[in-house]
Amino acid sequence: MNTPKVSDSIRCIAEATLPRRSETEPLFRKDWHARVFTLVVTLVHTQKIPWKSFQERLVVELAKHQTSMAPQTDEEVDLQYFDCWLAAAEETLRAEELINAEDVIAQIKVIKQTVHEIRDSQLIARS
């Protein structure tokens, strides 16, 4: 019987259930993570939305995604976590009647249109 080897193997399995840990991971993995974080914090700082209202929605969103204990990488945790932030932010803004769903759809169309116009003008300028 080789106890140390058994312990090592159990430990390896156990360690795999937690995401990789690092003290030097980036503050924000993607630009939009920083932007949605900043938007919510600024709205709370300026008392346009109550933190509690946002946090309660964040809890609901996280619970929806917490269906499996499967191991996740740091990146997977962050991506899922900030997806939840975004959903909670949008719901809070709607619940506080600061924006409505139609506003968001219309603004997305405007941004897409603007991006295409800029691209088209760049293509014309280059041709």
Added chain:
Amino acid sequence: MSDQDNDHFHGHVHDPIEEGAALRVRALEELAIAKGLVDPAALESVIEYYERETGPRNGASVVAHAWTDPTFKDWLLRDGTAAIHSMGFKGYQGEHMRVVENTPDVHNVIVCTLCSCYPWPVLGLPPAWYKGPAYRSRIVREPRKVLTEFGLNLSKHRKVQVWDSTAEIRFMVLPQRPENTDGLNVEELAAIVTRDGMIGTASV
């Protein structure tokens, strides 16, 4: 077709702004600005603040101060909010702080089981694993096992106390001062304090 060919086929490299979450965030941001809910300059200053001014180095200096000044330590454990604010570490998610001390008999560890409540002014923003479902659910159910996975093997005689942060109160662990550090000054002591030590998933 290679990625490069694919980009040529479409005539441009896809900008992430064109799709998904990035586009949605930008729409929310533009709406908030257009409706006068936020000032674009304020958005920039908030991100700068969290990148430059918050982080575990703040918490480390609080710990080092407590290790070297018994009066401050008493204050910190009695009224964490006021003691931490006195060092200039104020800000959102740091309004109501409680500091819990590790002793030879008790080891403390913090979590937020519901989401990711965390003392931003002293520890910065939480690491990914702190936000993940595995840590959030398991540290309460089987704290010793999880701590072992972090490399922290505690004596069975030492009690493990898990503190669940909420929107109302944030916790920070005051680690035990390591032995043989009598000759170190406050700055040198702060340098040995780690973020995980103040969460309780590591010793210092």
